[in-house]
Amino acid sequence: MSQSTYAVTGMTCQHCVASVTEEISEIDGVSDVVVDLPTGAVQVTSDVPIEASRILAAVTEAGYQLAE
Amino acid sequence: MSQSTYAVTGMTCQHCVASVTEEISEIDGVSDVVVDLPTGAVQVTSDVPIEASRILAAVTEAGYQLAE
Numbered sequence: 677m678s679q680s681t682y683a684v685t686g687m688t689c690q691h692c693v694a695s696v697t698e699e700i701s702e703i704d705g706v707s708d709v710v711v712d713l714p715t716g717a718v719q720v721t722s723d724v725p726i727e728a729s730r731i732l733a734a735v736t737e738a739g740y741q742l743a744e
Numbered sequence: 745m746s747q748s749t750y751a752v753t754g755m756t757c758q759h760c761v762a763s764v765t766e767e768i769s770e771i772d773g774v775s776d777v778v779v780d781l782p783t784g785a786v787q788v789t790s791d792v793p794i795e796a797s798r799i800l801a802a803v804t805e806a807g808y809q810l811a812e
Contacts, residue, residue: 689756689760691757
């Protein structure tokens with residue numbers, strides 16, 4: 677099992693949280709996504725390590741950004 | 745035709761705008777809803793005047809508040 681945390685910017689409400697959670701959850705192998713709205717921390721749990729580029733693509737698709 | 749503007753607080757993003765628009769649009773007689781996110785102004789156009797209590801109920805259902 678693999679667990680990584682990403683910093684996502686631009687989320688302002690629970691709808692935003694739901695959008696990011698949904699997009700990341702659609703990645704093959706992802707078993708859990710936990711978002712902390714105040715900090716923008718997104719914890720991704722997966723069966724195998726997920727390439728960061730796939731997380732980036734999902735976050736972008738949802739309409740948000742990864743922090744630098 | 746009737747047009748009224750309400751001040752809604754708590755909307756932070758376009759998802760919020762969509763939720764409020766959707767709930768108010770479901771009220772019988774409402775033909776158009778225009779939301780200005782920066783100010784929270786919600787302009788409701790309807791065939792007949794809509795009771796404010798129904799707008800309040802819709803805004804509350806969406807998860808937001810009418811400003812005092």
